[in-house]
Amino acid sequence: MRVDFTAFFRALADWTGETERSDRQAGETLLAMMRALVRFDGMVVFAYRDKARPIDLFSTFDADDYNVFVSLYQAGPYLLDPFYHTARAGRSGVLRMRELAPDRFFSSEYYRSYYSQTRLAEELGFFVPTQDGVTVVVSLMRREKTGVFPAGEFGLLTDAEPFVAAFVRRAWSGLAERFAETGQGRGRRNEPVSAADKVWRKLNLTDREASIIELVLQGHSSESIGLRLDISTGTVKVHRRNVYRKLGISSQIQLLSIYLKNLQA
Structure with a gap:
């Protein structure tokens, strides 16, 4: 052009x-x-x-x-x-x-x-x-x-x-x-709780589980998550299985559905 x-x-x-x-x-x-x-x-x-x-x-x-x-x-x-x-x-x-x-x-x-x-x-x-x-x-x-x-x-x-x-x-x-x-502009010391944080708390996930599942939903593989969080791939997979069992799901599509449903709740 x-x-x-x-x-x-x-x-x-x-x-x-x-x-x-x-x-x-x-x-x-x-x-x-x-x-x-x-x-x-x-x-x-x-x-x-x-x-x-x-x-x-x-x-x-x-x-x-x-x-x-x-x-x-x-x-x-x-x-x-x-x-x-x-x-x-x-x-x-x-x-x-x-x-x-x-x-x-x-x-x-x-x-x-x-x-x-x-x-x-x-x-x-x-x-x-x-x-x-x-x-x-x-x-x-x-x-x-x-x-x-x-x-x-x-x-x-x-x-x-x-x-x-x-x-x-x-x-x-x-x-x-x-x-x-808009009530969202507080400084970093009082950083607002995001909608995602509220979802993880509502679903009773630990901080580590929430960090892993959020990265899963963003499109990171277990290997990528392990590198970002400085934990082993096996540990990532264990946490992921625990979350799926806690939520009563077996797939990422079910995980995304629960996430989006609770965001809009």
Whole structure:
């Protein structure tokens, strides 16, 4: 795709001329600039902070897609999303979903039950830490019919990352206060209990069991979980069997069903 510099600079000029800038205006400006650089089918901008429910700042979806990518996502699946965990870790840069996903992500029940509904060939994100533990993620998405981002286009987006990060920090300042307005913005010493934590407590899982099962649902294999938690693969499997017996289930699909049902309870 040929870069449309005229469209890029026109969008930037319109933005600098605005005196009052809403989420919508910022999103539309960023959308126009990104479309001048590369081809993609959708864009969504989320703000993440600690364990709080993410704030949707902008998206390009119609009603049906908005329900999948935003409403349903915010209801609980975000807790299993590799982008959510990467944002919480405070990473920055342009990162592809396939680089961040656990080793069993694309065969997990989370992928089959939720993420596959997105019908995406690829998703990449600009991860921009702002202030007070908030990270803004600008996700660009390409559908299966469009295919993945070519290496040249991904390289162009990587080159554009410093500009995008500066734009995001200027356009979406004061996000910590917005989390505070929702009752989710307390500092790390009083970090809010996430919806997932509440589920594990309700199901009477120990902290170790909860840690393992959460990683299972995210798409980690027993080997990957063992490495992350510094325990043996055999210990992981024992804990997993104990949880299945405690919950009266025998499969990951049943585990995900219980998890999502209790998230929405």
